[in-house]
Amino acid sequence: MSAQPRFIPRLLIALALAYPVGLAITTLLPRLFHGSPPDAFFVAQAEAIGAMPIVILTLFAARTLIRGLLAGAAVIVAVLLVTLPFAALGAP
Amino acid sequence: MKTTPPCGSLPAPSLRSRMGWLHAWIGFVAGLILVGIFATGALAVFDTELTRWMQPEMPHIATLTPGPAALEAASREIATQEDLHHRVFMSLPSSRDPVLRVTHMDHDVVQSTAYDPETGAVIPLRDTAGGLLFFNFHYTLHMGRLFGVILVQVVGIGLMVTLGSGVIIHLKSLLPNLVVFRPRATSPRPWVDAHVLAAVLFLPFLFMAPYTGVLIHANRFFPATATERPDRGPPKFKPAPLPPLAPIVADAVSEFGENSLGFMQFSGKAVSVYRADSSEIRITRDHIDYDRVTGERMKLVRKSSPVSRTSQFLSGLHMARWAPATVRWLYFVSGMAGYVMFATGLVMFLLKRRRTAAARPSLAMNLAEGLTVGTVLGMPVACASVLWMNRLLPASLSSRLEIETSALFVVWAIMAIHGMGRGGEKHILRGWMEQATLLAALLILLPLLDIATRWQWMNGQDQTVYLAVDATACLLGLMAFHLRRVLVRKMTSPPASPTTFSAGVAS
Numbered sequence: 001m002s003a004q005p006r007f008i009p010r011l012l013i014a015l016a017l018a019y020p021v022g023l024a025i026t027t028l029l030p031r032l033f034h035g036s037p038p039d040a041f042f043v044a045q046a047e048a049i050g051a052m053p054i055v056i057l058t059l060f061a062a063r064t065l066i067r068g069l070l071a072g073a074a075v076i077v078a079v080l081l082v083t084l085p086f087a088a089l090g091a092p
Numbered sequence: 093m094k095t096t097p098p099c100g101s102l103p104a105p106s107l108r109s110r111m112g113w114l115h116a117w118i119g120f121v122a123g124l125i126l127v128g129i130f131a132t133g134a135l136a137v138f139d140t141e142l143t144r145w146m147q148p149e150m151p152h153i154a155t156l157t158p159g160p161a162a163l164e165a166a167s168r169e170i171a172t173q174e175d176l177h178h179r180v181f182m183s184l185p186s187s188r189d190p191v192l193r194v195t196h197m198d199h200d201v202v203q204s205t206a207y208d209p210e211t212g213a214v215i216p217l218r219d220t221a222g223g224l225l226f227f228n229f230h231y232t233l234h235m236g237r238l239f240g241v242i243l244v245q246v247v248g249i250g251l252m253v254t255l256g257s258g259v260i261i262h263l264k265s266l267l268p269n270l271v272v273f274r275p276r277a278t279s280p281r282p283w284v285d286a287h288v289l290a291a292v293l294f295l296p297f298l299f300m301a302p303y304t305g306v307l308i309h310a311n312r313f314f315p316a317t318a319t320e321r322p323d324r325g326p327p328k329f330k331p332a333p334l335p336p337l338a339p340i341v342a343d344a345v346s347e348f349g350e351n352s353l354g355f356m357q358f359s360g361k362a363v364s365v366y367r368a369d370s371s372e373i374r375i376t377r378d379h380i381d382y383d384r385v386t387g388e389r390m391k392l393v394r395k396s397s398p399v400s401r402t403s404q405f406l407s408g409l410h411m412a413r414w415a416p417a418t419v420r421w422l423y424f425v426s427g428m429a430g431y432v433m434f435a436t437g438l439v440m441f442l443l444k445r446r447r448t449a450a451a452r453p454s455l456a457m458n459l460a461e462g463l464t465v466g467t468v469l470g471m472p473v474a475c476a477s478v479l480w481m482n483r484l485l486p487a488s489l490s491s492r493l494e495i496e497t498s499a500l501f502v503v504w505a506i507m508a509i510h511g512m513g514r515g516g517e518k519h520i521l522r523g524w525m526e527q528a529t530l531l532a533a534l535l536i537l538l539p540l541l542d543i544a545t546r547w548q549w550m551n552g553q554d555q556t557v558y559l560a561v562d563a564t565a566c567l568l569g570l571m572a573f574h575l576r577r578v579l580v581r582k583m584t585s586p587p588a589s590p591t592t593f594s595a596g597v598a599s
Contacts, residue, residue, distance in 0.1 A: 006105075007105075007110065007113045007114070011114070011117070018249070022313070022314065023314065023316075026314045026316065026317050027316065030317070035397075035399060036397070037319055038319045038320075038399075038400070039397055039399035039400065041317035041318075041319060042310075042399050042400075042402075042403050043399060044314075044317060045307060045310035045311075045313075045314060045317055046307055046310075046402075046406075048310075048314065049249075049303065049306050049307050049310060049313075050303065052249050052252075053249055053252035053253045053256055054256070056114075056249075056253050057111075057114075057253060057256045057257060057260075060110055060111065060114045060257070061107055061110065061111065061260070063104055
């Protein structure tokens, strides 16, 4: 029951990147968010936990690894963009 | 226009095949753990009711408001436990658990004394791991609040990846075959149908459960974002005498409402009364702090920012403590659907690989076969054996709590070893059949065990909880028995094609 070896490197890269992506979001996002620390941390956690599986899926869905990495980076930017209204206007 | 790949190079795999590979492998590895998490999660929805079933001495209690005599008796027990440097809390009576309980943590062991809320008399209940055993397994695998929780979170992320890739690979055929089940079709079609059916019908729940579950404990996953670190060690304060608790409870009732008090906690400076989690869908943990010495109200603590309310809502949605019985049953069925989805997924993963494994037998394949039967059927067998152990062990046995807890893991390990043994002998189908037989026997006979070991307390007891547990066990047992019949039929019939279950196993 051997796994197809051609997919294994990409899987390992995706798994290795998923957690740092979550860490990056939970580090960067509270700096953008104009709320109390517990609120900012919760928003960061909520977005990081959604982004991690999306990054793995994106890396795997792309035809080439480079495209996958670019798309993964786009996911992080998109997550941070979601909080821009909060950064501009403050938390409701 | 079609393009042919350059000579000597393979064509790039399609999106569906890439996602199919990811779905199969992440799903299989995570699925071996998730089957147990879903099974115990479904049981944990009724954790309080299971604890009640596991304490058959519980009398019928009509009054849910704790009287002064009960609070006085509880107060004495709290003082005793605090003197022993145990962390103590007191849960107030509710419709699900109608007694006043003083609970303390002795290292990692939770022990409680139950009081009649009206008279304050101690209700002699047996020590039991109770439904809390399944609840703790569901989110820690009994591997500790740090490592265990993080492992469950990693597996939860794996579940979300598996669901996402599954939606992508099944998207094309999803709408036309939304609710199709063909049990008499050639294998593996029934397995695929059951897998897709369980996943599609419960898809919102199956996405909600891992997302909110990981989020609840996100502080452990991302320690830098942890703002509150609960202290679970022994109290470091010198306990002052407690003020009378009856006026405190009366004041808290005037703030939160009748039957809306959850539990009380005690620190060196304050006595805190928490609002019940069942009050509304959000787990708010609103509480009032009272002065430890005088009993005067100090402050009402309530988090009400929009973000806090969202967080409380997501926790409440996962835990279902707000839910009435009908909604709890819906959660139970949804949890069982998750179990079925992963159980059929694991079987399909193996079915596909048995064809190649038949030509080239491997240790990895035997291990995978054994672990699959050992978790898909072995875990429910282990859960059922905890209920049997609860009623067969003498009620006065001092170590019964530890024995009940150990039973879950010992029986689970035996089932896994049995499965691997059958896999090694190339008789895995017999392994499935034997464990299905054992599961059916344990569950179908559970009502008899209940009546035989509870008859002396039955008179005057509210039978609802016992009836529900027994009927559910019986129903699940009949399903296991049906599975056994199907397996026996497969074992005795000649192989129809190389893709059938029996043919793959027999080779």
